[in-house]
Amino acid sequence: MSGLELVAVELALHGQPLFEPVTATVPPGEVLSITGPSGSGKSSLLAFACGVLAPEFTARGDLRLDGRSLLGVPTERRRLGILFQDDLLFPHLSVGANVAFGLRDGGSRAARRRIVADALASVGLAGFAERDPATLSGGERARVALLRVLLAEPRAVLLDEPFGKLDAPLRDAIRRLVFERCRERGLPVLLVTHDAADVAAAGGREYPLREPPTARPAND
Amino acid sequence: MKAALLLAAIGLLPVLAGLAGTIAPALDPAVWPELAATPGLSRSIALSLGTGLSSALLSLALAHGLLAALASRPALGFARALALPLIAMPHLALAIGVALVLAPSGLIVRLLSPWLTGFEQPPDWATIQDPLGLALVAGLVLKETPFLLLALTAALAQVPAERLLLQTRTLGYGRLRGWLVAVAPALQKQIRLPFAAVVVFGIGNVDVALALGPTTPPPLAILIWEWFLDPDLTRAPLAAAGSMLLVALCTAVLALCALGARAGGVWLRASAASGWRAERDRGARGALLGLGGLCALLGLFALLALWLRSIAPAWRFPQVWPMAPGLAAWREGSALLGAALPTTALLGTVSVLLALLLCVAAAESLRARPRARARLAALLFAPLLVPQLSFLYGLQVLLVRLRLDASWLAVVWSHLVYVLPYVFGFVAAARAAIEPRYRDVALTLGASPVRAFTAVTLPMLGRPLLLAAALGFAVSVALYLPTLFAGAGRFATLATEAAATVAAGNLRAAAVAAAVMATLPLAALSAALVAGNALHRHRRGMPS
Numbered sequence: 001m002s003g004l005e006l007v008a009v010e011l012a013l014h015g016q017p018l019f020e021p022v023t024a025t026v027p028p029g030e031v032l033s034i035t036g037p038s039g040s041g042k043s044s045l046l047a048f049a050c051g052v053l054a055p056e057f058t059a060r061g062d063l064r065l066d067g068r069s070l071l072g073v074p075t076e077r078r079r080l081g082i083l084f085q086d087d088l089l090f091p092h093l094s095v096g097a098n099v100a101f102g103l104r105d106g107g108s109r110a111a112r113r114r115i116v117a118d119a120l121a122s123v124g125l126a127g128f129a130e131r132d133p134a135t136l137s138g139g140e141r142a143r144v145a146l147l148r149v150l151l152a153e154p155r156a157v158l159l160d161e162p163f164g165k166l167d168a169p170l171r172d173a174i175r176r177l178v179f180e181r182c183r184e185r186g187l188p189v190l191l192v193t194h195d196a197a198d199v200a201a202a203g204g205r206e207y208p209l210r211e212p213p214t215a216r217p218a219n220d
Numbered sequence: 221m222k223a224a225l226l227l228a229a230i231g232l233l234p235v236l237a238g239l240a241g242t243i244a245p246a247l248d249p250a251v252w253p254e255l256a257a258t259p260g261l262s263r264s265i266a267l268s269l270g271t272g273l274s275s276a277l278l279s280l281a282l283a284h285g286l287l288a289a290l291a292s293r294p295a296l297g298f299a300r301a302l303a304l305p306l307i308a309m310p311h312l313a314l315a316i317g318v319a320l321v322l323a324p325s326g327l328i329v330r331l332l333s334p335w336l337t338g339f340e341q342p343p344d345w346a347t348i349q350d351p352l353g354l355a356l357v358a359g360l361v362l363k364e365t366p367f368l369l370l371a372l373t374a375a376l377a378q379v380p381a382e383r384l385l386l387q388t389r390t391l392g393y394g395r396l397r398g399w400l401v402a403v404a405p406a407l408q409k410q411i412r413l414p415f416a417a418v419v420v421f422g423i424g425n426v427d428v429a430l431a432l433g434p435t436t437p438p439p440l441a442i443l444i445w446e447w448f449l450d451p452d453l454t455r456a457p458l459a460a461a462g463s464m465l466l467v468a469l470c471t472a473v474l475a476l477c478a479l480g481a482r483a484g485g486v487w488l489r490a491s492a493a494s495g496w497r498a499e500r501d502r503g504a505r506g507a508l509l510g511l512g513g514l515c516a517l518l519g520l521f522a523l524l525a526l527w528l529r530s531i532a533p534a535w536r537f538p539q540v541w542p543m544a545p546g547l548a549a550w551r552e553g554s555a556l557l558g559a560a561l562p563t564t565a566l567l568g569t570v571s572v573l574l575a576l577l578l579c580v581a582a583a584e585s586l587r588a589r590p591r592a593r594a595r596l597a598a599l600l601f602a603p604l605l606v607p608q609l610s611f612l613y614g615l616q617v618l619l620v621r622l623r624l625d626a627s628w629l630a631v632v633w634s635h636l637v638y639v640l641p642y643v644f645g646f647v648a649a650a651r652a653a654i655e656p657r658y659r660d661v662a663l664t665l666g667a668s669p670v671r672a673f674t675a676v677t678l679p680m681l682g683r684p685l686l687l688a689a690a691l692g693f694a695v696s697v698a699l700y701l702p703t704l705f706a707g708a709g710r711f712a713t714l715a716t717e718a719a720a721t722v723a724a725g726n727l728r729a730a731a732v733a734a735a736v737m738a739t740l741p742l743a744a745l746s747a748a749l750v751a752g753n754a755l756h757r758h759r760r761g762m763p764s
Contacts, residue, residue, distance in 0.1 A: 047660075050660060050663070050664050051663075052660040052663065052664075054588060055588060055589075074663075074669075075660070075663035075664060076663045076664070076665075076666050076667055076668055076669070076672075077666075078664070079666065080664055081664060081665070082660075082661070082664050084657060084661075086655075086657075088655065088657055088658060088661050089761075090658065090662075090676055090680075091680070091756075091759055091761030091762050092679045092680055092682075092756050092759050092761075092762055093759075101662070101665060101667070101675070102665045102666070104666070132758055132759050132760055132761070133759075133761060134759065134760035134761035135760065148665065149664075149665070152664075152665045152666050154664075
């Protein structure tokens with residue numbers, strides 16, 4: 001079975017379940033939009049997928065990529081790229097070094113630099129390699145963050161409301177760019193959002209998170 | 221987790237073992253009547269309590285007042301920049317410098333003589349070592365206000381102080397009153413430990429009292445110190461009993477402070493509803509700023525006086541600039557400095573490197589556990605709440621038994637006890653301030669945990685690590701009693717030389733050691749600031 005699969009995934013915070021178990025499949029090149037209000041555990045679901053869930057959470061269920069379980073695989077070998085609402089470009093590195101951080105090992109220095117330069121040029125950021133990320137506009141930063149993820153050659157991409165902080169006109173352009181690039185590469189994309197426009201633009205299925213039926217009061 | 225346990229063990233074991241070792245001889249019932257019969261004991265106790273408590277309260281009030289007067293003003297950054305060098309200057313060196321400024325033959329009287337005062341001879345005034353200990357209080361306030369100012373600033377990160385103050389001001393409250401009612405209570409919890417450390421240091425210190433405190437009788441700590449150093453070893457049980465008395469006094473005063481803080485809180489809540497606004501506080505703010513400026517000036521003059529005294533073979537009274545300045549004292553002192561300076565620098569460097577290694581590892585392992593981190597920080601801080609004298613003697617006895625006295629291991633370890641709380645506080649706060657998802661992003665991009673640490677976390681910690689190193693170095697350079705006891709008196713550093721010479725009344729030799737001792741941490745701090753600015757210079761996203 002190819003693609004990304006969530007199998008009866010349940011998350012609990014201090015023992016309190018966050019949502020009803022999630023079972024869903026994202027085939028290669030498609031987008032699944034998981035929706036829910038803030039605080040519903042969307043971001044925690046992605047943290048679970050990456051294997052960086054905070055210790056106060058507990059998780060059940062399985063996560064599979066191309067038929068193999070990722071549970072127990074360390075984060076750095078899961079090859080799941082993630083984009084956040086904040087671009088989280090490393091502030092101490094140049095734009096080029098940020099992109100190169102994602103680039104897989106191998107190749108000469110010059111070759112690596114050329115790949116980074118070409119990648120930057122492909123999103124309209126030619127000549128940006130030496131720039132300080134803090135001097136870039138929001139749209140430029142979003143594109144650099146996308147390149148950083150794609151050059152790491154992920155096998156699936158997770159999007160944590162990555163368009164939320166962008167201005168409306170820019171948001172459409174970045175959204176199109178992200179979905180296009182992921183589709184070209186045949187990557188399964190798991191998007192979490194509370195923005196209906198994101199879901200529409202993604203064009204895939206929507207999976208609303210449901211509150212667990214027995215939400216008990218905390219001091220029971 | 222292992223790093224955190226190791227850190228706690230290194231920080232606390234010497235104190236616990238030392239305390240036990242000091243209590244043992246103090247249990248001798250014969251020693252207490254002897255202690256009680258010490259002439260002038262009650263006056264010594266009163267002096268210790270009076271100077272310690274009043275200097276701590278004055279420092280806290282001044283630190284709060286300065287922040288209230290300067291909050292959300294550009295001058296606040298300036299005040300903080302002035303606080304750093306004062307914090308870095310060792311107590312002992314600063315006290316010797318202040319003595320050279322305030323003494324009847326000191327810089328101030330010289331500057332005003334004879335044109336204003338008419339003095340051709342130094343006046344017969346007790347401006348330092350005065351019987352009430354006012355000079356001692358001044359020296360302590362000068363040193364502790366910047367420390368509390370910085371501690372309050374760190375606490376402010378978690379309080380929306382500027383908005384609270386603006387809110388009270390738009391309601392018609394004066395700045396000082398608004399700060400007292402709305403901001404100060406929110407800082408109370410985080411300032412408790414630093415304030416307690418200031419109280420305990422004030423009551424139990426030898427460093428400042430040696431140069432500025434009264435002598436007949438001296439404060440209790442000086443009395444105990446003299447007993448410990450007495451070549452007649454039969455005084456040791458007396459000193460041990462005195463140390464336990466010192467511990468009891470500190471504990472009682474801290475309990476009193478806790479009660480006072482509670483009562484103050486009750487009064488503050490009641491008075492907050494009274495509508496009293498104190499909106500005309502320009503005069504009070506001016507006085508606070510004036511006092512703060514005076515402190516900065518006194519610190520600068522103290523450094524200047526140290527250097528002047530150290531190059532003055534003869535310094536006839538009203539002259540501000542010494543006759544025929546020269547390096548005679550330096551040549552005399554070169555034998556001393558030749559050994560003490562490298563030892564001091566090496567001791568500081570080794571202590572700081574070890575402290576950084578341990579603290580970075582512990583902070584990294586506790587990065588997602590804020591409560592464990594706070595608990596470890598409080599544990600490491602505990603030795604600062606015990607008078608140094610009270611455990612160092614017991615520690616020395618233990619070290620002699622283990623044949624470790626005067627070893628590098630013992631001295632470095634005793635320094636770590638005091639360097640760790642500051643370095644960990646600094647490093648842990650800086651590590652916690654780094655957005656945790658940076659590490660997650662690095663991992664999802666395929667970086668191993670080691671690479672995520674070395675390529676992302678560590679560089680982002682660069683500036684705080686440099687500053688922590690400089691401050692830790694300053695702490696190590698300043699340590700007199702730990703070096704004296706763990707070194708069994710055979711470990712010569714700038715601090716032990718400065719203390720020995722000032723106790724012997726040789727101010728010129730003391731000035732040489734103290735001048736170097738004051739300058740060394742300042743140089744380290746400057747280097748850290750310059751290097752920190754060079755680091756990430758072209759990265760605006762890196763907080764400075």
